[in-house]
Amino acid sequence: MKVHVCNPHGYCEGVLRAINIALDTKKNNPNHPVAILGMLVHNEFVIEFLAKHGISTLERPNSADEDFLRHVSDDTIIIFTAHGHPKVYEELISNRGLSYVDATCPKVEVTHDVIINALNNNHQIIYIGQTGHPETKAALSINAENIFLFDINLPFNYAQISDLTPVVINQTTLSLDELAKIHDEILTYLPGAIIENEICSATRLRQNAVKNIPLDVDIIYIVGSFHSNNTKKLVQVAKLSHPNADVYQIQTVNDINPAQLKNKKYAGVAAGASSPLELTNAVIDYLKQFNE
Ligand code: SF4
Incomplete structure (x- = not known):
């Protein structure tokens, strides 16, 4: 054929980087358990590969993420995934006396920088993403009051936006065409919106x-x-x-x-x-x- x-x-670069960070962490700390807080990257074969190298994945179904920290031993090194994480987890982990390594993709970090910069300039944020996706959860956690999720599968409530020039940003892995349509819709309702296209x-x-x-x-x-x-x-x-x-x-x-x-x-x-x-x-x- x-x-x-x-x-x-x-x-991609971000996935390769995250895998190498996890492997290096285990290699440099052979006597410590190393555990990833959720799927390091979204692929079961990668998770199996890491498990074979002694790196476990903490699954988080139906439970507050921090609950899982109660079940890890005191010498565990936690790895944050490539998708980003709520910053409060860093504090929770440190308070528990554990150390962590951050494998967040630099391209995801860029979106966080754009959000923080816009918030510092008193803009509201419209974040286009999917409810429950770890990247979206991490972005929304930056500021619960002034970041509004535009879920790609749901109608958006424009009445909640009081800023005439909100900054519009997105999950890095959306479809370009789908995102362009959403941008058009937002600009119809909010012509002053500042569009930051962050598809990686x-x-x-x-x-x-x-x-x-x-x-x-x-x-x-x-x-x-x-x-x-x-x-x-x-x-x-x-x-x-x-x-x-x-x-x-x-x-x-x-x-x-x-x-x-x-x-x-x-x-x-x-x-x-x-x-x-x-x-x-x-x-x-x-x-x-x-x-x-
Ligand atoms: S943001 Fe892009 S480069 Fe980074 S891990 Fe995701 S797909 Fe890969």
Whole structure:
């Protein structure tokens, strides 16, 4: 089968950096438990890989995050994920006498800097993101009173904004097209809004690569975890840009059902920013050797 491969298709800088920070922390502290506060990056295979290196992940379902600190030993080193974290956790961890290492992606830190700077200049903030996503939670925690979440899946209540020139910023992994529509809507209601487009370059490059998949492909596979927002957005982009192709999100080559490939001659492959390269390469190799 003919295969078009989207580039880039390995880890983005922020994911690679976070993995290396976690591995280095364990290497430099072999006698300490090392635990990540939530998924370091949104990919189960990365979490398994880290576990094999003695780095555990503290899951946080249905519970206040700080509760989990009660269950870690006093010599544990906590790692904050690439998505950012509420700053109050740093205090909670220090108060508990634990140390921590911060693996927040520098591109996420940039959004925090923009927010803090705008708040210092007395602007309200409209933050475009998804309720419950760790990056959104971290951003909202900067200031509960003056940051207003524009959930991409819900209508926004403009009555709560009293600033005529609010600063508009976003989660780094949204879809560029979806974000452009939301910006247009906000500018209709608030023409003085100051738009700060903070889709990160890794997300931007991957979405553009998907749009540029030749239009005559029959099928597109997007490799990535169902936890990964940037992967879900690639699926959304692929469905919009290639309405005549079948689009599937898969985690590994094992998720390909050969029946999907019946009568297909040309495939496109793209991957989320936290998908291990070897998983994507296995998909590419399988498709290249596939013969009906
Ligand atoms: S997708 Fe962007 S913001 Fe997220 S870790 Fe990668 S570079 Fe950082």
